[in-house]
Amino acid sequence: MAGNNKTSKQVIQGNEACAIGALAAGVTFFGGYPITPSSEIAEILSQTLPLVGGRFIQMEDEIASIASIIGASLAGAKSMTATSGPGFSLMQENLGFAAIAEIPCVIVNVQRAGPSTGLPTQPAQGDVQQTRWGTHGDHSIIALAPSTVLECFTMTIDCVNLAEAYRTPTVLLMDEVIGHMRETVVLPPRSSYKVVERRTPDPDTTDYCPFECDGTEVAPLGAFGGAHRFHVTGLTHDRHGFPTMVGEEVDRKIRWIVDKIEDRADELADLEEFETDDADVLLFAYGSTARVAKSSVRALRERGVRAGMIRAKTIWPFSRKRLKELSGRLKLIVVPEMNLGQLIIEVERAIAGTVPVRHLGRIDGHLFEPDEITEFVLREVGK
Amino acid sequence: MSETKGRYEIRLSGAGGQGLMLAGKLLAEAASVYDGKNAVQTQSYGPEARGGKSKTDVVISDGEIDYPKATKVNVLLAMSQPALDEYIGSLQPGGMLVVDSYLVEEPGRDDAIAIPFTMLALEECGRKLFANVVALGAVAELTQAVTWDSLRSAVLARVPKGTEKINDSALDVGRQAARQFLEGK
Amino acid sequence: MSQAIETARTYLRPSKKLPTVWCGGCGLGIVMSAMIRAIARVGCEKNDVAVVSGIGCTGRLPTYVDFNTLHTTHGRALAFATGVKLATPSLTVIAAMGDGDALAIGGNHFIHSCRRNIDMTAIVANNSIYGMTGGQYSPTTPHGKKGTTAPYGNVEHAFDVAALAVGAGATFVARSSVYHARELDKLIERAIRHKGFSVVEAVSNCYTSYGRLNKYSSPVDMLRWMKESSVTVGAAEEMAPEELEGKFTRGVITERELPEFIESYDGLAKRLASDPAAIERVKGIIRTFDETAERLNAKG
Numbered sequence: 001m002a003g004n005n006k007t008s009k010q011v012i013q014g015n016e017a018c019a020i021g022a023l024a025a026g027v028t029f030f031g032g033y034p035i036t037p038s039s040e041i042a043e044i045l046s047q048t049l050p051l052v053g054g055r056f057i058q059m060e061d062e063i064a065s066i067a068s069i070i071g072a073s074l075a076g077a078k079s080m081t082a083t084s085g086p087g088f089s090l091m092q093e094n095l096g097f098a099a100i101a102e103i104p105c106v107i108v109n110v111q112r113a114g115p116s117t118g119l120p121t122q123p124a125q126g127d128v129q130q131t132r133w134g135t136h137g138d139h140s141i142i143a144l145a146p147s148t149v150l151e152c153f154t155m156t157i158d159c160v161n162l163a164e165a166y167r168t169p170t171v172l173l174m175d176e177v178i179g180h181m182r183e184t185v186v187l188p189p190r191s192s193y194k195v196v197e198r199r200t201p202d203p204d205t206t207d208y209c210p211f212e213c214d215g216t217e218v219a220p221l222g223a224f225g226g227a228h229r230f231h232v233t234g235l236t237h238d239r240h241g242f243p244t245m246v247g248e249e250v251d252r253k254i255r256w257i258v259d260k261i262e263d264r265a266d267e268l269a270d271l272e273e274f275e276t277d278d279a280d281v282l283l284f285a286y287g288s289t290a291r292v293a294k295s296s297v298r299a300l301r302e303r304g305v306r307a308g309m310i311r312a313k314t315i316w317p318f319s320r321k322r323l324k325e326l327s328g329r330l331k332l333i334v335v336p337e338m339n340l341g342q343l344i345i346e347v348e349r350a351i352a353g354t355v356p357v358r359h360l361g362r363i364d365g366h367l368f369e370p371d372e373i374t375e376f377v378l379r380e381v382g383k
Numbered sequence: 384m385s386e387t388k389g390r391y392e393i394r395l396s397g398a399g400g401q402g403l404m405l406a407g408k409l410l411a412e413a414a415s416v417y418d419g420k421n422a423v424q425t426q427s428y429g430p431e432a433r434g435g436k437s438k439t440d441v442v443i444s445d446g447e448i449d450y451p452k453a454t455k456v457n458v459l460l461a462m463s464q465p466a467l468d469e470y471i472g473s474l475q476p477g478g479m480l481v482v483d484s485y486l487v488e489e490p491g492r493d494d495a496i497a498i499p500f501t502m503l504a505l506e507e508c509g510r511k512l513f514a515n516v517v518a519l520g521a522v523a524e525l526t527q528a529v530t531w532d533s534l535r536s537a538v539l540a541r542v543p544k545g546t547e548k549i550n551d552s553a554l555d556v557g558r559q560a561a562r563q564f565l566e567g568k
Numbered sequence: 569m570s571q572a573i574e575t576a577r578t579y580l581r582p583s584k585k586l587p588t589v590w591c592g593g594c595g596l597g598i599v600m601s602a603m604i605r606a607i608a609r610v611g612c613e614k615n616d617v618a619v620v621s622g623i624g625c626t627g628r629l630p631t632y633v634d635f636n637t638l639h640t641t642h643g644r645a646l647a648f649a650t651g652v653k654l655a656t657p658s659l660t661v662i663a664a665m666g667d668g669d670a671l672a673i674g675g676n677h678f679i680h681s682c683r684r685n686i687d688m689t690a691i692v693a694n695n696s697i698y699g700m701t702g703g704q705y706s707p708t709t710p711h712g713k714k715g716t717t718a719p720y721g722n723v724e725h726a727f728d729v730a731a732l733a734v735g736a737g738a739t740f741v742a743r744s745s746v747y748h749a750r751e752l753d754k755l756i757e758r759a760i761r762h763k764g765f766s767v768v769e770a771v772s773n774c775y776t777s778y779g780r781l782n783k784y785s786s787p788v789d790m791l792r793w794m795k796e797s798s799v800t801v802g803a804a805e806e807m808a809p810e811e812l813e814g815k816f817t818r819g820v821i822t823e824r825e826l827p828e829f830i831e832s833y834d835g836l837a838k839r840l841a842s843d844p845a846a847i848e849r850v851k852g853i854i855r856t857f858d859e860t861a862e863r864l865n866a867k868g
Binding site: 057060069074 | 581585614615616618620630631634635636637638639640641644647648649650651652653654655656658659676677680830833836837840841846847849850853854
Binding site: 182288 | 408411412415416419420421422423424425426427428448449450451452454
């Protein structure tokens with residue numbers, strides 16, 4: 001490519017950056033099903049994976065897509081799928097399987113407006129709570145939300161790394177704006193990001209327990225075809241993986257898949273803070289909405305409002321720590337979201353009534369305009 | 384908006400299949416990769432792969448671009464009447480309107496820059512499908528939003544091998560048409 | 569006898585998993601042992617075999633066998649198996665499913681697996697009923713037969729499992745029954761050895777949930793039905809359609825060669841690796857970070 005080399009600037013789509021991030025993180029298996037606005041991810045990986053020693057398959061639906069990546073992960077491959085709302089709904093069943101069976105895998109959800117078929121080509125942030133609670137039963141999950149094309153690259157790597165480190169499904173919660181937007185980026189060289197490899201059992205171990213859950217560390221995971229044969233099931237199981245109905249074992253297992261993530265919420269929390277040093281009005285945003293909120297913070301400051309923004313990069317587990325720290329000097333929190341009130345529930349739980357929290361929702365398939373958030377805040381603070 | 388410093392918004396609109404997404408991508412690459420500024424391109428489209436209304440926004444700035452979409456459009460290119468009718472309201476006061484006079488019968492404004500891009504593409508380049516590149520050449524010349532060399536480099540790096548020459552001349556057809564329009568004013 | 573005990577000792581999980589959840593008189597134990605004998609004859613190392621299942625009585629089968637075993641969600645065995653096989657093609661992958669699992673909730677995965685021709689084996693244990701949930705009618709319950717959700721007789725019509733597999737493109741399809749246990753293991757062995765997607769329908773019996781509702785006097789009575797109501801593929805060719813009424817055929821129903829998915833995919837990858845234009849295109853996409861570019865260079 002004339003004028004371009006590997007460290008130069010380029011203009012690429014969020015979906016493209018995500019696919020490249022997957023390769024950078026060492027993903028060697030992708031199983032997916034076409035759906036707007038995520039299809040570019042599958043297209044790029046279908047083109048690239050055969051040339052880097054990986055394999056791509058287009059499955060018959062999204063249920064099969066997530067099943068295939070769980071199977072591939074169990075056979076030792078870093079695995080990923082990509083979808084949007086309707087497909088994400090179909091994936092809930094096996095997302096629960098990956099959670100209880102503790103199989104690393106990455107699901108990219110490029111959110112579009114729902115419910116149901118909704119607006120296939122228009123953005124939304126309506127899947128935030130579904131990501132956390134969409135599959136039945138107690139479990140936890142890790143979900144990250146990028147706001148820039150560069151983050152589509154880096155957070156895909158993070159999602160793969162976290163899935164491998166915590167043996168959990170992770171979700172990259174993109175939205176149509178970020179997925180389809182082209183932006184100037186310089187993707188970082190290999191030396192600047194970490195790639196986590198799965199911890200595997202000592203081949204000489206005679207009593208390998210793939211589902212050890214004594215509350216200390218995540219057990220290593222062997223691969224089918226490796227040194228140890230083991231059983232994996234979606235039934236509640238003991239530390240060897242065999243079904244159990246013993247109350248004590250069941251309790252320990254389910255608490256473990258929740259606690260291994262929720263107990264590390266503060267450690268996993270990744271936030272961007274903008275103008276929060278002296279802020280008394282806080283915008284709490286994520287994804288493409290956070291870009292608008294940032295513009296609004298600048299505009300509000302020009303209007304004499306001491307506004308600041310926290311952008312949640314880690315959506316799940318939700319960390320309350322920073323909100324609690326800031327709450328003492330805040331007089332208002334505004335949560336703009338392209339939904340009718342989802343992550344605000346967590347903000348309110350963190351704040352526990354100490355600061356007024358207001359929601360600004362937009363669900364017509366369009367991103368907020370900066371003036372819209374600015375004027376909402378001005379009205380709320382009585383200016 | 385307070386980040387307007389050096390922020391320039393271009394909206395390319397028309398029908399699906401006219402190649403406007405590609406034109407937007409080339410414009411963003413010219414501004415960013417070759418001119419060294421920041422650029423963001425977004426798009427909106429319906430379910431149709433061909434026909435329907437289609438638009439792409441390119442925001443160019445010396446600084447950080449928070450808000451990715453165009454809100455106060457500096458220049459609107461309309462390559463179809465329905466697209467013009469839909470997006471004319473987004474053009475900021477004093478903004479520049481460029482229309483394909485071959486496809487847009489009622490520009491609705493006296494100061495519209497009307498150039499028959501599609502006809503020029505057909506007559507000068509032999510195929511209608513070069514209308515997007517012809518229009519790109521004209522928009523670059525009219526706005527100076529990107530430097531000519533950068534636009535050429537971006538276009539020539541992206542187009543299929545073997546079509547560099549014809550695309551290069553399509554750009555130039557647009558540039559000359561824009562110059563003639565300005566001289567004739 | 570000692571051979572059988574030896575095989576059981578080798579391939580059944582040694583500790584605590586037995587007895588099975590299956591009722592006395594159930595045919596699934598015969599299906600499991602036929603599968604084990606077939607694997608033993610093919611000579612696979614235990615570490616090189618993955619047995620995948622869905623939900624239901626058949627879904628429990630992997631629990632008892634000493635391989636890499638994966639008990640998945642209802643209907644999804646083949647979709648999980650697809651990922652296992654594609655990530656590690658050296659594994660011998662066998663999906664063991666019941667009729668409701670494979671053909672109702674998993675019907676879409678079943679037909680697409682047949683079409684794709686990935687080198688795996690599907691064993692469909694067909695007992696014509698949902699046994700574990702208590703005898704509801706399944707996609708293979710014959711018209712007029714009873715289930716707990718078809719108390720007046722089934723108004724629907726049954727799938728012919730083998731015909732469905734043939735129609736969907738499976739390259740090896742065979743059928744036998746748990747009465748014909750030796751024949752069954754030979755067919756499973758051929759299925760495993762077949763390069764491509766193979767299906768073995770194992771006609772089985774669920775006395776508890778199906779037999780009792782449909783006037784069979786005992787599990788043995790059901791086995792007797794299998795003996796009397798089946799004919800070999802060869803014999804069936806000589807019989808008139810009226811004579812075949814109410815009977816099922818046993819043996820290899822289809823066996824053909826078709827490029828296998830992974831061979832085709834890897835062949836394509838190999839060709840691409842020596843195609844400079846393809847390498848350039850892909851480098852153009854991923855030019856932005858060194859490592860993959862290096863991987864490409866190493867391959868190219």
